[in-house]
Amino acid sequence: MAAAPLTFSADFDSGNIQLLDASDPRQVRLAIRPDTHSDHFQWFHFKVDGLAPGQPHGFSLTNAGQSSYKNAWAGYNAVASYDQKTWFRVPSQFDGQALTFSFEPEQPQAWFAYFEPYSRERHDWLISEAVTQAGLQLLAVGKSAEGRDLQLLRKGDGSEGKKKVWLIAQQHPGEHMAEWFMEGIIERLKQRDDAELNALLAEADLYLIPHMNPDGSFHGHLRTNAKGKDLNRAWQDASAEFSPEVFFALQQMQKYGVDLFIDAHGDEEIPHVFTAACEGNPQYTPRIAQLEQRFRDLLCQQTADFQQVHGYTRDEPGQANMTLACNAVGAKFDCLSLTLEMPFKDHDDNPDAVTGWSGKRSAQLGKDVLSVIAKMARDLR
Ligand code: GEM
Ligand code: ZN
Numbered sequence: 001m002a003a004a005p006l007t008f009s010a011d012f013d014s015g016n017i018q019l020l021d022a023s024d025p026r027q028v029r030l031a032i033r034p035d036t037h038s039d040h041f042q043w044f045h046f047k048v049d050g051l052a053p054g055q056p057h058g059f060s061l062t063n064a065g066q067s068s069y070k071n072a073w074a075g076y077n078a079v080a081s082y083d084q085k086t087w088f089r090v091p092s093q094f095d096g097q098a099l100t101f102s103f104e105p106e107q108p109q110a111w112f113a114y115f116e117p118y119s120r121e122r123h124d125w126l127i128s129e130a131v132t133q134a135g136l137q138l139l140a141v142g143k144s145a146e147g148r149d150l151q152l153l154r155k156g157d158g159s160e161g162k163k164k165v166w167l168i169a170q171q172h173p174g175e176h177m178a179e180w181f182m183e184g185i186i187e188r189l190k191q192r193d194d195a196e197l198n199a200l201l202a203e204a205d206l207y208l209i210p211h212m213n214p215d216g217s218f219h220g221h222l223r224t225n226a227k228g229k230d231l232n233r234a235w236q237d238a239s240a241e242f243s244p245e246v247f248f249a250l251q252q253m254q255k256y257g258v259d260l261f262i263d264a265h266g267d268e269e270i271p272h273v274f275t276a277a278c279e280g281n282p283q284y285t286p287r288i289a290q291l292e293q294r295f296r297d298l299l300c301q302q303t304a305d306f307q308q309v310h311g312y313t314r315d316e317p318g319q320a321n322m323t324l325a326c327n328a329v330g331a332k333f334d335c336l337s338l339t340l341e342m343p344f345k346d347h348d349d350n351p352d353a354v355t356g357w358s359g360k361r362s363a364q365l366g367k368d369v370l371s372v373i374a375k376m377a378r379d380l381r
Contacts (some may be wrong), residue, residue: 002050002143004050005022005050006022006025006028006048006049006050006057007022007048007049007050008022008030008046008047008049009046009047009049010045010046010187010220010351012047012048013100013119013121013217013218014042014043014045014113014117014119014173014176014217014218014219014220015045015046015047015090015220015289016032016033016035016044016220016221017030017031017032017033017039017046017048018030018031018047019046020062021136021324022294022345023056024117025055025057025058026056026057026058026102027050027058027060028058028059028060028085029060029062030044030046030059030060030061030062031061031062031063031126031172032044032061032063032064032067033220033297035216035219035221035222035223035224036219036221036224036226036228037145037226037228037229038221038223038224038230039068039193040068040222040224040230041063041067041103041222042068042069042072042114042174042222042223042268043113043114043173043174043220043221043222044061044112044113044114044220045111045112045113045114045117046111046112046113047107047109047111047339048110048112049108049109049341050108050109051105051107051109051110052105052108053105053106053107053108053109053311054104054105054106055102055104056102056104056107057102057104057105058100058101058102059102060098060099060100060260061098061099061100061101062097062098063098064094064097064098064099065096065097065098068222068223068268068298068354069268069269069285071097071259071269071349072269072345073092073094075271075345076092076098076099076123076344076345077089077090077091077092077101077116077345077356078090078092078112078113078318079112079113079114079116079356080103080110080111080112080113080357081108081110081111081116081117082105082106082110082111083108084111084117084119084130085303087113087116087355087358087359088354088355089148089353089354089355089356090102090103090112091103091233097364098322103117113236113346114174114344115174115176115177115357116174116177116180116181116251116265116358116359118170118176118179118180118217118303118359119230120148120214120217121209121219121230122124122183123179123211123214124313125175126179126182126183126186127151127153127188127210127246129147130153130173130186130189130210131153131206132355133190133263134186134189134363135155135185135189136150136153136154136155136186136189136192136208137153137154137251138151138153138157139152139153139154139252140248140252141154142244142245142247142248142249142251142252143244143248144213144214144215144225144226144244144245144248144318145215145225145226145227145242145244145245146226148214148215148218149214150209150211150212150214150245150248150249151209151210151211152207152208152248152249152252153207153208153209153210154205154206154208155189155201155205155206155212156201156204156205156206157205158205158256162203162204162205163203163204163205163206163259163260164205164207164256164257164258164259164260165204165207165259165260165367165373165377165380166205166207166208166253166258166262167182167185167206167207167208167209167259167263167264168208168209168212168249168263168264168325169181169209169211169212169259169263170210170211170212170213170217170264170265171209171212171213171217171231171232171245171246171263171265172213172216172222172223172230172231172232172265172297173213173214173215173217173219173222173223173224174216174217174220174266174268175264175265175266175342176217176266176359177264177266177344177357177362178211178264178265178266178298178342178361178362179210179211179371180358180359180360180363180366181264181342181362181363181365181366182210182211182264182366183209183359183362183363183366184249184362184363184364184365184366184367185206185208185366185367185369185370186208186210187366187367188211188365188366188367188370189206191283196370196371196374197370197374198373199203199377200370200373200374200377203282203314203377204259204260204373204377204380207252207253207256211247212231212245212246212249213225213245213267214233225243226358227241227242227243229242229243229331230358231243231245231246231265232265232323232324232325233323233324234246234323235250235322235323235324235325235327235328236322236323236328237323238250243330246325249367250289253329253332253333257333258329258332258333258335258381259333259335259336259380259381260335260336260337260373260376261326261329261333261335261336261337261338262323262337262338262340262369263326263329263337263338263339263340264340264342265339265340265341265342266317266341266342266343266344267341267342267343267344268344270310270311270312270341270343270344271311271339271345271346271347271348272307272309272311272343272347272348272349273305273306273307273340273341273342273343273347273357273365274306274307274308274310274311274312274341275292275295275296275299275311275338275339275340275341276311276326276338276339276341277292277326277330277335277338277339278292278320278326278327278330278331279314279315279317279320280314280315280316280317280318280319280320280321280327281290281315281318281320281322281327281330281331281373282318282320282331283330283331283334284317285334288330288334288335288336288337291336291376291379291380292336292338293301293371294376295336295338295376296308296370298372298375298376299368299369299372301339302309302368302371302372303362303364303365303368304349304350305349305361305365305368306347306365306368307347307349312341314373324339325339326338327340334358335380336380338375340365340369342357342358342361342362342365343357344357345357347361
């Protein structure tokens with residue numbers, strides 16, 4: 001009996017694929033769709049029905065060689081799931097043009113993605129958990145370009161003298177590890193008997209924006225918002241029209257102040273967890289340099305899922321791109337300010353052959369970062 005034809009869908013939250021030819025289940029030809037108003041693309045997420053369990057199936061992302069970070073496909077393995085809850089890596093190969101991956105499915109349907117997706121439904125649950133279970137206040141709600149909520153949450157009462165620690169996530173919508181990181185932070189804030197956390201909260205309030213770019217994520221974008229703007233290049237000219245998400249965040253930072261800023265991202269190329277900082281800022285000082293180094297040293301001591309050997313090339317003095325959140329906020333508030341990068345591949349210093357880097361590891365990193373902030377809170381000013 002002829003096998004049922006394969007059917008593909010991506011018309012769902014963060015879906016992205018274009019079907020080119022599925023006539024041969026062992027050589028299905030696909031393409032990744034660019035962001036709506038931008039040439040950027042790399043994020044993919046789609047569902048396949050009609051798989052023949054136990055039979056070989058092969059998929060090819062035929063335009064991978066034209067993606068935003070084409071060199072990032074080397075050493076990369078796609079993620080797959082049968083239930084959208086448990087994700088595993090599928091051996092993948094890149095030949096300079098197409099990324100191909102094959103497997104023998106256990107079930108007739110499966111999902112594939114560039115990284116373990118963080119859905120809008122789970123985001124809504126996380127916000128509810130934050131307010132009802134973790135004691136966070138919904139301090140303000142901004143609106144994305146298409147009118148989706150941008151929640152600013154606060155743990156703490158905002159009283160005079162408390163340090164203001166800000167963490168934001170997923171300016172780049174395809175970097176789903178960022179909201180997994182925020183979930184770990186909120187999960188830990190549910191703890192009542194966590195002495196280290198209680199000491200932190202006696203010293204500082206936490207200001208969280210768990211998702212900065214809901215429109216981009218919903219549309220399956222890699223890099224831009226619904227207006228085609230790279231939000232991490234909008235921190236000098238944020239506007240209500242083109243970058244309302246950054247405009248809202250800056251407005252709230254101005255209102256409450258910032259003593260520590262962490263901007264959670266994902267990196268396509270570098271198979272390590274790392275930070276980038278403000279060494280290129282004109283206002284850079286030895287105080288900030290010392291705080292940056294202490295953060296990195298403490299996080300290395302806290303977890304094997306961090307390192308400080310690999311990362312972006314350091315900016316030359318005075319040569320920072322001030323349109324980036326990390327640099328703009330660090331300069332504006334003269335505070336410790338970091339971009340935290342998690343890999344789409346794996347953290348090669350502590351690899352996991354089944355999952356590579358994952359949502360769970362991102363969440364644990366969030367918990368570990370809170371331990372580091374607890375150790376530094378008194379010294380931020
Ligand atoms: C990066 S941040 C780039 C920082 N570069 C240097 N040299 N400090 C971006 O926005 O391009 C963050 C990301 O996209 O993950
Ligand atoms: Zn990013």
